[in-house]
Amino acid sequence: MEQSVAARVALSAATYAIDKPYTYLVPPELRETLSPGMRVIVPFGAGNRRTEGIVLSIEESAAPDPKCKPILTQLDEEPVLDGEGLHLAIWMRERYFCTVYDAARAMLPAGLYFSLQDRYRLAPGIDREAAYEAAGNSEYARTIVEMVCASGSAELGQIRAVFGTRNPGPALKQLVDRGILVLETSASRGVGDKTERVAVLAVPPEDAMAQVTPRRRSAPMRYAVMELLCAIGEASTKELCYFTGASMETLKSLRKSGLIRLEEREAFRRVSVEPCEPAGPVYLNEEQEAAFQGLDALARTGTAAAALLYGVTGSGKTQIYIRLIQESLKRGKSALVLVPEIALTPQLLHHFSAHFGDAVAVLHSSLRAGERYDEWKRAKAGKAQVVIGTRSAVFAPLRNLGLIILDEEQEGSYKSEQVPKYHARDVAKYRCAQTGALLVLGSATPSIESMYQAKQGVYHLFTLRRRYNERALPQVQIADLREELKAGNGGSIGHALRSALEENLRRGEQSILFLNRRGASRMLSCGECGEAPTCPRCSVYLTYHSANGRLMCHCCGHSERVPDVCPNCGGTFHFIGTGTQRVQEELEEMFPGVEVLRMDTDTISAVHSHEKLLARFEQERVPILVGTQMVAKGLDFENVTLVGVVAADLSLYVDDYRAAERTFSLITQVVGRAGRGEKTGRALIQTYTPENDVITFAAAQNYDAFYEQEIGLRELRGCPPFRDLFVLTASGTTESAVLQTCMRLRRSLEEWLRQPPYEGYRSQLLGPAPAAIAKVNNRYRYRLTLSTRNDKRMRALVAHLLCCAQKDKENRGVSVYADVNPLD
DNA sequence: AGCACGCCGACT
DNA sequence: GTCGGCGTGCTC
Numbered sequence: 001m002e003q004s005v006a007a008r009v010a011l012s013a014a015t016y017a018i019d020k021p022y023t024y025l026v027p028p029e030l031r032e033t034l035s036p037g038m039r040v041i042v043p044f045g046a047g048n049r050r051t052e053g054i055v056l057s058i059e060e061s062a063a064p065d066p067k068c069k070p071i072l073t074q075l076d077e078e079p080v081l082d083g084e085g086l087h088l089a090i091w092m093r094e095r096y097f098c099t100v101y102d103a104a105r106a107m108l109p110a111g112l113y114f115s116l117q118d119r120y121r122l123a124p125g126i127d128r129e130a131a132y133e134a135a136g137n138s139e140y141a142r143t144i145v146e147m148v149c150a151s152g153s154a155e156l157g158q159i160r161a162v163f164g165t166r167n168p169g170p171a172l173k174q175l176v177d178r179g180i181l182v183l184e185t186s187a188s189r190g191v192g193d194k195t196e197r198v199a200v201l202a203v204p205p206e207d208a209m210a211q212v213t214p215r216r217r218s219a220p221m222r223y224a225v226m227e228l229l230c231a232i233g234e235a236s237t238k239e240l241c242y243f244t245g246a247s248m249e250t251l252k253s254l255r256k257s258g259l260i261r262l263e264e265r266e267a268f269r270r271v272s273v274e275p276c277e278p279a280g281p282v283y284l285n286e287e288q289e290a291a292f293q294g295l296d297a298l299a300r301t302g303t304a305a306a307a308l309l310y311g312v313t314g315s316g317k318t319q320i321y322i323r324l325i326q327e328s329l330k331r332g333k334s335a336l337v338l339v340p341e342i343a344l345t346p347q348l349l350h351h352f353s354a355h356f357g358d359a360v361a362v363l364h365s366s367l368r369a370g371e372r373y374d375e376w377k378r379a380k381a382g383k384a385q386v387v388i389g390t391r392s393a394v395f396a397p398l399r400n401l402g403l404i405i406l407d408e409e410q411e412g413s414y415k416s417e418q419v420p421k422y423h424a425r426d427v428a429k430y431r432c433a434q435t436g437a438l439l440v441l442g443s444a445t446p447s448i449e450s451m452y453q454a455k456q457g458v459y460h461l462f463t464l465r466r467r468y469n470e471r472a473l474p475q476v477q478i479a480d481l482r483e484e485l486k487a488g489n490g491g492s493i494g495h496a497l498r499s500a501l502e503e504n505l506r507r508g509e510q511s512i513l514f515l516n517r518r519g520a521s522r523m524l525s526c527g528e529c530g531e532a533p534t535c536p537r538c539s540v541y542l543t544y545h546s547a548n549g550r551l552m553c554h555c556c557g558h559s560e561r562v563p564d565v566c567p568n569c570g571g572t573f574h575f576i577g578t579g580t581q582r583v584q585e586e587l588e589e590m591f592p593g594v595e596v597l598r599m600d601t602d603t604i605s606a607v608h609s610h611e612k613l614l615a616r617f618e619q620e621r622v623p624i625l626v627g628t629q630m631v632a633k634g635l636d637f638e639n640v641t642l643v644g645v646v647a648a649d650l651s652l653y654v655d656d657y658r659a660a661e662r663t664f665s666l667i668t669q670v671v672g673r674a675g676r677g678e679k680t681g682r683a684l685i686q687t688y689t690p691e692n693d694v695i696t697f698a699a700a701q702n703y704d705a706f707y708e709q710e711i712g713l714r715e716l717r718g719c720p721p722f723r724d725l726f727v728l729t730a731s732g733t734t735e736s737a738v739l740q741t742c743m744r745l746r747r748s749l750e751e752w753l754r755q756p757p758y759e760g761y762r763s764q765l766l767g768p769a770p771a772a773i774a775k776v777n778n779r780y781r782y783r784l785t786l787s788t789r790n791d792k793r794m795r796a797l798v799a800h801l802l803c804c805a806q807k808d809k810e811n812r813g814v815s816v817y818a819d820v821n822p823l824d
Numbered sequence: 825a826g827c828a829c830g831c832c833g834a835c836t
Numbered sequence: 837g838t839c840g841g842c843g844t845g846c847t848c
Binding site: 013014015017018044045046047049169170173806815 | 827829
Binding site: 006008009011013014018020021022023024025042043044045046065067068069137138139140166167170809 | 838839845846847848
């Protein structure tokens with residue numbers, strides 16, 4: 001009796017409700033090569049449609065299930081995820097209500113993604129005649145057979161295109177079942193492995209030199225190549241030719257003589273980090289040294305630990321990171337550094353490459369897919385032991401992980417807004433727990449959650465209170481915008497800010513104005529009736545994009561021409577909005593002839609343009625820079641002595657429990673920016689609510705007071721860290737159906753919450769309420785918010801309800817998903 | 825989510 | 837016969 005081998009596979013075609021390991025037979029020809037963590041193509045469902053999957057485990061099974069289907073193709077030569085990675089994917093499913101495959105996909109670089117093509121051709125032994133005969137009277141079958149015969153094979157996409165709205169599925173299935181056609185599924189990958197030719201010595205160096213030296217005069221190139229190659233062992237053919245002046249012919253003749261071998265090697269497309277001098281040793285002040293010693297002691301234990309490094313702006317957290325990584329590398333362990341937005345931290349990148357050179361791999365979203373893939377491979381191959389990157393870099397395939405650092409851990413960009421909706425901080429914590437690595441959360445304004453954990457003793461707390469170089473904090477002034485309104489000034493620049501700007505202009509010093517508002521862009525409004533163009537598919541106003549001169553929707557990407565006149569009343573449109581553009585215009589009017597630079601998502605499209613913009617600001621000493629969020633980040637300019645917050649309240653009154661935290665953090669960071677050079681700086685905060693504690697605490701850079709107040713509110717409101725918010729969202733094209741689904745969901749949730757074990761949970765259920773943007777892409781969205789303890793049992797309940805809702809035929813046409821502590 | 829299957833009515 | 841439409845049920 002022959003033993004059969006079966007594999008448990010997570011499938012990409014499985015939805016959340018039916019996601020589980022599916023068992024497939026491993027065909028004999030794959031038994032030697034297939035192992036867990038490799039991707040495969042398998043047939044799925046009654047139609048046996050081809051789908052991608054990832055092998056979770058392989059086992060011998062004595063009695064195979066008769067309905068067990070075989071794996072069709074092995075897609076990877078070696079595992080793309082190791083055991084740790086597979087466990088992480090399974091953990092993510094439980095934690096973030098996504099499928100295992102969704103999680104696995106998020107962990108891999110896009111360069112590794114496959115796309116599948118289904119192609120039909122005539123089965124062996126079937127000719128044209130036989131095929132037509134088999135098609136018989138069926139018009140569908142005839143059409144398909146014609147297509148296949150015309151060019152030998154037909155791609156499913158082509159067939160679908162020809163069929164238009166009609167469905168070729170049943171006819172195709174029948175032709176395949178009757179043995180007329182065969183289906184071949186191929187996988188193609190966007191980014192291939194880039195290879196390069198490498199020349200390797202084929203004989204001992206002495207023998208090689210002995211052969212070429214006698215003919216040194218007549219064949220100088222052969223000699224030169226061998227001389228170089230003997231010195232360095234191996235080199236790419238390109239480099240060899242470049243340095244010796246030899247041609248490929250020379251190398252081929254050397255190969256013919258048996259002196260060298262030419263091999264294809266993978267070439268890594270290195271991300272260009274501007275070359276820099278290797279950095280000298282890092283010097284720490286007492287406070288830094290104490291924090292470093294404490295953290296390193298934790299790292300040395302090799303048991304998982306988490307620490308919060310709370311250091312005011314300019315206290316030198318980066319030097320501590322570098323020392324920790326150095327020590328980690330000495331112990332043979334790798335390190336992972338996460339930053340909120342890599343483009344805004346060029347200095348940090350520089351520091352790292354200066355200290356670690358080629359050991360650093362950089363992973364972030366603005367890399368081209370190929371570059372990202374290469375950096376990923378360098379990490380996986382152990383060629384890079386330090387990875388620095390944004391959110392998704394938390395999955396970097398580093399082995400022997402000793403340290404994960406999350407810089408600016410309070411940043412919202414660590415939370416993914418797409419499926420899987422993971423938080424990099426949680427994933428980092430999990431990876432550290434699994435590998436015994438140390439997690440370091442660094443921040444000048446820690447998230448309330450992290451500080452709470454630190455105060456509870458869950459995280460070790462290290463505090464840096466001294467600014468590096470002992471620079472004084474800027475003078476901070478709060479300006480009341482209500483006074484401006486009373487005085488009839490409806491503009492965004494009050495008189496205090498105006499005179500501060502004037503003074504700076506006079507002194508030839510630079511100023512930065514900060515607008516704490518997301519997507520602050522221009523809108524159109526009709527001068528007659530006030531009508532503003534809205535998106536036809538979403539419930540938002542369209543915004544004007546200067547880059548293409550069109551109105552665009554930020555939700556769905558819809559774009560349209562700017563209408564000549566108001567379609568409603570025939571009036572003329574004009575631009576409105578308190579965006580950066582408006583502020584820029586106001587400033588230009590206020591200070592004629594003074595250049596004002598603007599930096600926001602509208603001006604930044606090309607990959608490196610913010611760097612260029614900032615470089616211009618610094619080098620050409622442009623007097624004023626206006627920008628959003630991004631000007632608040634790690635910028636360090638000598639000549640900037642004034643920082644203005646245009647309207648501090650803008651980010652405060654938002655329906656989100658993090659609004660206060662975010663506002664505090666932004667203002668604190670911005671204020672910390674002023675006067676980082678020799679000159680003392682000042683900061684001016686304009687606000688409509690000067691008495692608001694968040695603003696006064698931020699102005700005073702008083703985190704502790706802010707924390708004490710905010711933690712009380714969080715407890716009162718049942719927000720993190722005391723409870724988590726599970727947000728269940730239903731969406732669909734029929735508003736009433738979406739609302740009905742939400743109500744049913746609410747009723748069944750209430751039912752469960754009345755019974756043990758859930759009746760013991762302190763929880764609160766809100767909704768259904770329309771989502772912040774009620775309609776996106778013609779889909780209405782309603783949501784329920786459950787504030788409760790986030791433990792395994794509660795997640796199991798949410799998962800159960802999601803599955804039921806997705807299977808319930810009453811919810812037809814409505815999709816339901818869950819997110820924990822979503823951003824909006 | 826797909827997709828088949830089964831059933832009905834319509835078209836020819 | 838052949839096809840569209842629609843409800844139902846399953847996916848190794």
